[in-house]
Amino acid sequence: MLHTARTHDDRNTVFMNPNISNFNGIDIPSDDVLTNCMHCGLCLPVCPTFAITGREKSSPRGRIRLIKAVAEGTLEMTEGFVDEMNFCLDCQACETACPAGVKYGSLVESVRNQMRIQGKESTTALTLKWIFLRNVVSKKYLLKLVARTLGIYQSSGLERLVKKSYVIKKLAPKLSKLQELSPRIDGRFFDDIYPEIVTPTVVPKYRVGFLSGCIMNVAFAKINEDTVKVLLHHDCEVIIPKDQVCCGSLQAHNGDFDIARTLAKKNIDVFLKYDLDAIVMNSAGCGALMKEYGHYLHDDLLYAKKAEILSSKVKDISEFLFEIGLKKPVKEYCHRVSYHDACHLVHAQKVSKQPRELIRSIPGIEYVELNEASWCCGSAGTYNIIRHEDSMIILDRKIENVKIADAEFLVANNPGCLTQIEYGCANNHIKTKVIHLATLLRDVYEL
Amino acid sequence: MITTTIISSLASIVGNENLFTSIEDKITYSYDGTPLHSRLPEAIVRPKTKEQISEVLKLANREKFAVVPRGTGTGLSGGSIPVEDCVIVDMSQWNRIIEIDPENLTAWVEPGVITSQLHLEVERIGLFYPPDPGSMNICTIGGNVAENSGGLRGLKYGVTKNYVMGLEVVLPNGDIISCGGKAVKDVAGYNLKDLFIGSEGTLGIFTKILLKLIPKPQTSKTMVAYFNTQSDAGRTVSSIISQKIIPCTVEFLDKTTIRCVEDFAKIGLPTDIESLLLLEVDGHPSVVEEEAQKVVECCKQNNAVEVKIAESVEDAMKLKTARRSAFSALARSRPTTILEDITVPRSSIATMLEKIDAISKKYDVLIGTFGHAGDGNLHPTCLTDERNHEEIARAEKAYEEIFIEAVKLGGTITGEHGTGLAKKKFLHLVTGYTAIDTMRTIKKALDPNNVLNPGKVFDMH
Numbered sequence: 001m002l003h004t005a006r007t008h009d010d011r012n013t014v015f016m017n018p019n020i021s022n023f024n025g026i027d028i029p030s031d032d033v034l035t036n037c038m039h040c041g042l043c044l045p046v047c048p049t050f051a052i053t054g055r056e057k058s059s060p061r062g063r064i065r066l067i068k069a070v071a072e073g074t075l076e077m078t079e080g081f082v083d084e085m086n087f088c089l090d091c092q093a094c095e096t097a098c099p100a101g102v103k104y105g106s107l108v109e110s111v112r113n114q115m116r117i118q119g120k121e122s123t124t125a126l127t128l129k130w131i132f133l134r135n136v137v138s139k140k141y142l143l144k145l146v147a148r149t150l151g152i153y154q155s156s157g158l159e160r161l162v163k164k165s166y167v168i169k170k171l172a173p174k175l176s177k178l179q180e181l182s183p184r185i186d187g188r189f190f191d192d193i194y195p196e197i198v199t200p201t202v203v204p205k206y207r208v209g210f211l212s213g214c215i216m217n218v219a220f221a222k223i224n225e226d227t228v229k230v231l232l233h234h235d236c237e238v239i240i241p242k243d244q245v246c247c248g249s250l251q252a253h254n255g256d257f258d259i260a261r262t263l264a265k266k267n268i269d270v271f272l273k274y275d276l277d278a279i280v281m282n283s284a285g286c287g288a289l290m291k292e293y294g295h296y297l298h299d300d301l302l303y304a305k306k307a308e309i310l311s312s313k314v315k316d317i318s319e320f321l322f323e324i325g326l327k328k329p330v331k332e333y334c335h336r337v338s339y340h341d342a343c344h345l346v347h348a349q350k351v352s353k354q355p356r357e358l359i360r361s362i363p364g365i366e367y368v369e370l371n372e373a374s375w376c377c378g379s380a381g382t383y384n385i386i387r388h389e390d391s392m393i394i395l396d397r398k399i400e401n402v403k404i405a406d407a408e409f410l411v412a413n414n415p416g417c418l419t420q421i422e423y424g425c426a427n428n429h430i431k432t433k434v435i436h437l438a439t440l441l442r443d444v445y446e447l
Numbered sequence: 448m449i450t451t452t453i454i455s456s457l458a459s460i461v462g463n464e465n466l467f468t469s470i471e472d473k474i475t476y477s478y479d480g481t482p483l484h485s486r487l488p489e490a491i492v493r494p495k496t497k498e499q500i501s502e503v504l505k506l507a508n509r510e511k512f513a514v515v516p517r518g519t520g521t522g523l524s525g526g527s528i529p530v531e532d533c534v535i536v537d538m539s540q541w542n543r544i545i546e547i548d549p550e551n552l553t554a555w556v557e558p559g560v561i562t563s564q565l566h567l568e569v570e571r572i573g574l575f576y577p578p579d580p581g582s583m584n585i586c587t588i589g590g591n592v593a594e595n596s597g598g599l600r601g602l603k604y605g606v607t608k609n610y611v612m613g614l615e616v617v618l619p620n621g622d623i624i625s626c627g628g629k630a631v632k633d634v635a636g637y638n639l640k641d642l643f644i645g646s647e648g649t650l651g652i653f654t655k656i657l658l659k660l661i662p663k664p665q666t667s668k669t670m671v672a673y674f675n676t677q678s679d680a681g682r683t684v685s686s687i688i689s690q691k692i693i694p695c696t697v698e699f700l701d702k703t704t705i706r707c708v709e710d711f712a713k714i715g716l717p718t719d720i721e722s723l724l725l726l727e728v729d730g731h732p733s734v735v736e737e738e739a740q741k742v743v744e745c746c747k748q749n750n751a752v753e754v755k756i757a758e759s760v761e762d763a764m765k766l767k768t769a770r771r772s773a774f775s776a777l778a779r780s781r782p783t784t785i786l787e788d789i790t791v792p793r794s795s796i797a798t799m800l801e802k803i804d805a806i807s808k809k810y811d812v813l814i815g816t817f818g819h820a821g822d823g824n825l826h827p828t829c830l831t832d833e834r835n836h837e838e839i840a841r842a843e844k845a846y847e848e849i850f851i852e853a854v855k856l857g858g859t860i861t862g863e864h865g866t867g868l869a870k871k872k873f874l875h876l877v878t879g880y881t882a883i884d885t886m887r888t889i890k891k892a893l894d895p896n897n898v899l900n901p902g903k904v905f906d907m908h
Contacts, residue, residue, distance in 0.1 A: 035782040035833065040480045040775045041521040044585045045561070054540055055472065056520065062475035069474050080471040099711045100778030 020073030025117060027257050029067050029110040030103075037064045037102045043094035048376050048394050049087050057084055060094035060104050067107055077120045085111050087390065089383055090253050091376035092347035105253075105348065106295075112255025190221035196242050198228060204237035206324065209271050209279040209313070211290070213415075214246035216283055220415050226438035227282045227317055229447040234327060238280075241270040249289035249344075250381050252296065264293045265303055268310050278315045282438055284414035285381065288348035290314040316345060318413060318437055322354035326441075332364030333444045338407035338432075339367075340398070340421065341374040342414035355437055359411060362444055370410070371401040377412075379420035391420075399424040402432055410434045449489040449512050449532055456510075457492055457534065460502045465493040476535050479520040479527045480582070482785050483833060484868050488515065488529035493537045497615070497623055497654040503536060504652075505621035507898040515900050516648040518559060518587035523786060524867030526594060526647045530902050536652060538589055544568055545655070551629045552660045553612060558589025558653045565658075575663040577604035577695075580863070581771045589653050595645035597863030599767065602821035603695040603729075604661075606863065608644045613657030616643055619650065619894035627657060642889070647865050648900040650893050667695070667729035668739040669763035672746040672754045673720045677701060677804070680722040681797025683749040684820045687726075688793060690745060692738050696727035697821030698770050699796075703830070704817040707776040712769035720752060724820065725770050727763070773817045774828065781813065781830035783839075787846055789853035790862030793823040802852045803827045810845040812838065824862035850876055866904045874905055 023029065043060040044050055050059035057066065063084055069075035085108060092105045115121050191212050208231060216224055231238050244267055248260035267290070271279055281287035294308040315323070337359055346352045352374065360367045378384055378394030398421060402410060410432050412418055422434045458466045467476075468490045478485040489512075494500045507514045513533035520527055529535060541559035547569060548554070554576070556565060562576075562583040569576050579598035580586055586596070592614070597606040613627030627633065627640040643651055674680040684697055700708065700723050709716040716723070724746070728738040739756065746754045757763035778784045791799045800816065803825070807814040818825035827849060829842040850860045850873050859877045860866075866874050875883060883905050890897070890907070897907055 032782065036778060038480075038482060038775060038778045038782075038784050039478050041519060041582060041585050042772070042775055044519060055467070056475035057471045059475075065475055065478065066471060075470060075474060078470065080469050084471060099708075099772035099775035100784075101711065 022070045022073055022076050023111075023114050025114070027110050027113045029071060029107045029114075031071065033103050033107055034064060034068045034071060036100055037061065038100055039065065040100070042099060043097050043104075046093040046097045046375075048089060048091065048093070048378070048397075049390070051397075052390065052393055058087060060088075060098075063088060064102070064104065064107060067111055070111075077115060077118060082115055082120050082122075085115060086387065089343070089376050089378070089380040089394070091343035091380060093343065093374065093376065096347045096350070096374070109253060109255055109257075112253075113257050114255070116255050185219050186221040188221060190217045190224040191240065191242070193221070193225070194228065194240055196240055198232065198238040198240065200232045200235055200237065202235055205235040206277045207237045207239065207275065208320070209239045209241070209274060209276045211244060211247060211267075211279065211281055211283075211286055212240055213283050213286055215415055216286075220418075220436075223282060223415070223418075223436045223438055226436065226442040226447075227280070230317070230321075230438050230441045230445070231280065233445055233447055234321065234324060239274050239276065241273070243270045245270075247286040247289050249285040252289055252292075253285070253381055257296070260289070261296055261300075264290075264296060264307065265300075268293065268303060268306050271310060271313075272306055276313055278320050279310070279313045280315055280317055280320050282317050282413065282436060284316065284342035284345035284349070285416065287314055287316045288344035291349060316349060316351050316354075316413060318345075318355035318358055319349075319351050321441075322358055326358055326361060327445070329362060329444050330446070333362050334364040334366075335409060336366045336368060336407045337409045337411060337440070338370045338402075338405040339373060340370055340377065340402075340410055340412040340417060340434075342412055342417045343374075343376050343380070345413055346374045355411065355413060358437070359440070368405050368407050370405045370407075372397070373401075375401075377417050377420045377424075379414075379416035381416060384416075384420055395420060395424045399428050399430065403428070403430060405432070407432055409440060411437050411440055413437050449510075449534065453506070453510050453512065454490060456506055457490060457503065460506065461492045461494050461499050465495065467491040467493075476517065476520075476537070477529060479517070479522045479525065481523055481525040481528060481867070481869055482783055483839075484525045484528050486529045486531070488533050488535045491535040491537055493540055497617055500536065500617045500652055500654065501621040501623055503534070504617060504619060504898065507534070508620060508896050511896060512898070513901050514652075514898055516589075516593070516652045518590035519561075519585050521582040521586045522590060522594060522865065522867065523788070524594070524647075524861065524865040524869045526865055526867040526900070526903060527590070528868060530900070538652070539587065541589070541654070542587075547572065547574070547660075548629070549574065552662075553629050554658045554660055556588050556656050556658060558587060558592070558656060560588045562586050562588060562591060569660055570663055573663050574660040576610065576658060576660055578607045578610060581774060583771075588656055588658070592644055592653060592656055593646060593648050594865040595863070597819065597822065597824065599698060599770065599819065600695045601819055601824070601863075602697055603693045608641070610659045611640060611644055611656065612659050613655075614640050614643055614653055615655035616651035616653055619896075619899040623654075625655075629657065645865070647867055647903050649890060649903050650899070652899075664695075664729035666732045666735050667727055667763070668735050669696075669725070669727045669757040669766055670739065670742060670746075670754060671716075671757070671766060672724045672726065672743075672751040673717060674722045674724070674749075674751055675720065676750075677722045677800045678797045679750045680724050681800050681820070683724060683746050683751065684796055685794050686749055687742055687745045688821070690741055692728070692741055694726050694728045694738070694742060694821060696725065696767075697819070698725040698817070699723075699820035699825070700725070700770065700773060700817045701800075701815060703780070703813070703815035704773050704777060704828075707779045707815065708769050708773050710779055711772055711776040712765070714765050714769050716769075725766055727767075770817075774826065777815050777828050777830055780815075781832055783831050783833040784828050785831065785842055785846070786826050786828040786864075787849065788824070788826055788861045788864040789849060789858055790822065790824040791853050791856045791858030793821065795856040795858070796820055796823055796825070799823075799825060799853065799856060799858070803849060806845050806848050806852070809848075810841045812842050812845050814845070819862075822862065823858065847873070868903060871903070871905055 056062040248263035252260035294311040297307040378391035384391040517527035541557035545555040580596040813830040
């Protein structure tokens with residue numbers, strides 16, 4: 001509850017004693033970032049949750065003020081506070097809109113870390129996050145085991161049976177959503193198919209590392225394969241280190257910094273063994289985090305420098321191909337194509353021009369810009385499971401725009417967006433196919 | 448004091464779902480865009496009808512609590528910041544464009560309509576609503592009328608007051624009146640409508656606003672000119688006007704502002720020059736061509752290092768969007784930005800810029816200046832850190848001196864942001880004490896219990 005009401009009409013009473021902060025430990029929201037927000041409100045029109053409620057507390061500016069109140073000790077981490085922090089998608093559209101350059105994402109992630117260590121999370125959210133993020137995704141063998149089981153379940157006909165039964169929806173509504181929004185598990189996992197080093201048929205011009213990912217590896221093996229094929233076609237030698245682990249993005253965005261740092265260090269070791277021109281990503285969330293390794297490990301004596309080096313090499317597939325230049329396709333590719341900006345690509349990595357330019361440059365393609373292309377689709381990591389109802393309201397807005405664009409293919413460079421928008425299209429009987437850029441390019445080059 | 452009985456009376460007026468009293472809501476309605484001021488309200492209500500607003504105000508008069516109207520909270524003088532024992536009336540959900548009338552060139556809107564959304568809707572049918580405050584993507588028309596907001600197009604097209612034709616207002620005592628209408632000429636009775644424009648939420652809460660529209664200019668040309676000194680830029684403005692050209696936009700940015708804006712917008716502005724002017728002429732294509740030419744010549748005659756003409760509509764838009772971000776972008780160099788809003792006769796722009804420079808040196812504070820040079824409206828912005836009390840005190844002294852200088856040059860302490868909380872102690876510099884007493888008489892006549900946004904603009908005693 002409120003200790004001291006913030007009633008400073010007098011300019012000199014603005015300042016609270018920093019010693020009574022309700023945050024504690026090392027990973028706390030930065031005071032400089034909090035002060036940097038001058039509450040001008042220019043973030044409000046781009047915030048998907050503010051668009052839903054129109055209430056200031058559901059806006060970036062409002063959340064920053066709430067975090068500030070907790071930091072100043074005038075507010076405890078109340079249930080209402082925790083709820084607002086979880087309501088946030090961490091899409092970071094507000095960061096793109098913010099002229100003052102406030103690093104909002106870092107604030108929310110630190111707060112989520114505080115919520116976790118101070119035990120302020122709801123039991124459901126905590127259980128889901130704990131099982132899923134801290135254990136399954138972070139441990140490759142476990143993820144594969146779960147994926148195998150889920151794969152058997154999905155292909156055995158048991159799933160259809162369970163989907164039809166109302167029992168599961170009644171008993172565990174969240175679990176039923178988890179099922180509907182689960183990516184389809186591939187028959188063969190990507191890292192079981194490819195060796196550590198894949199060489200093109202010609203003398204390689206570039207040597208690139210490739211993050212096979214956690215979810216990508218088991219559920220989007222096809223996209224990983226498409227990515228490798230496209231890279232090979234562009235004269236790249238592709239290194240897929242066997243020992244690589246999950247990048248840690250889902251954990252970090254949910255405030256689990258310890259595990260994210262451990263994973264980061266492991267990846268730094270395995271990738272820096274090779275002399276690479278770039279480390280290519282096909283998942284926006286992973287790319288965004290790996291570009292931040294330097295930030296997460298900045299005060300680690302052993303890893304700070306190595307993390308910086310690794311981060312500087314990380315590139316989204318669209319960024320990398322844009323830099324080296326696309327090869328000319330043999331045939332025209334006559335299709336109507338649109339593009340959805342994954343939040344962690346456009347807002348976190350500021351990559352928006354490159355994928356569009358690449359698509360536009362393909363002969364025969366009719367490119368149509370998606371209205372509100374950089375508005376979040378509601379997937380947001382595990383958000384569509386943990387806050388399903390809110391996620392669906394946000395998805396509806398995206399689907400309306402997908403309908404208007406009326407494209408044959410909608411390109412999105414992130415597994416979460418692909419699953420979410422595909423789900424929305426299927427439910428609304430929209431024919432648009434939602435595909436990854438690598439898949440589109442493989443089709444263009446007929447690889 | 449706002450008792451639980453009052454809270455339940457409010458709930459019965461607006462419904463439980465439109466009454467917020469949680470601590471999280473109170474904290475997030477404790478501020479607007481104004482630096483250094485904030486206070487917790489006791490409750491926030493979202494009335495759905497004018498009758499509900501009237502009921503809330505009647506209750507306030509009976510129970511003696513304050514009511515503060517609020518749009519989206521982007522004001523820069525503290526107009527919507529809570530006062531002691533107050534209830535916030537959140538009007539942001541009143542966001543319908545009721546009617547666009549192409550025959551009479553008018554639009555009826557609710558006060559919560561976002562300014563840029565109105566732009567979009569009217570421009571779709573070839574019409575134009577010129578006022579375009581920097582925060583136009585999120586500020587509301589109601590707030591614009593209450594503050595009499597300006598914008599980038601003020602030089603040629605004027606400000607909000609030039610476009611308000613009629614209002615429906617709930618008065619502080621709960622009475623509801625209409626003033627003005629679609630008739631272009633109307634001299635029946637006192638011109639009450641103009642009394643409410645710029646009243647900063649102290650005389651009434653708008654429930655409907657009738658706006659004047661004009662035909663959209665056929666074409667426009669946007670230019671940017673770079674200068675090695677501030678005074679060259681200042682003289683260019685006077686020289687363009689004396690050539691009898693009225694550009695729609697003449698915006699000035701100093702070195703500090705240019706650096707911050709470029710850092711945010713990355714549109715290729717040179718960061719080693721002292722100042723720039725962003726200019727736009729609009730209208731009939733042949734006139735635009737001729738005027739653009741003359742503007743370029745004027746810049747060159749006044750020692751412009753380079754003059755560039757935007758090649759496409761997108762490029763022009765980028766330049767203007769970057770300019771609109773100036774105030775917030777300045778927060779990149781220091782965390783707290785205190786922005787002021789002085790206005791001088793445009794012939795005194797160069798002198799005022801020199802004064803600001805001297806004052807910033809005298810008090811050893813970093814001031815970035817930008818503004819609507821064509822209107823003589825400058826925003827000297829002090830870049831500071833609210834955690835450094837001593838520096839804030841110096842900044843306040845610097846501002847006091849800037850205000851005094853502006854008034855000496857025949858100007859004013861605020862051109863478009865309003866007096867609100869932030870500038871009320873300087874109001875007498877411009878108006879004199881007798882005029883403030885006259886304002887008090889008006890306020891007292893309409894709001895005898897001082898319930899509506901009390902303590903804004905001036906204190907009652």
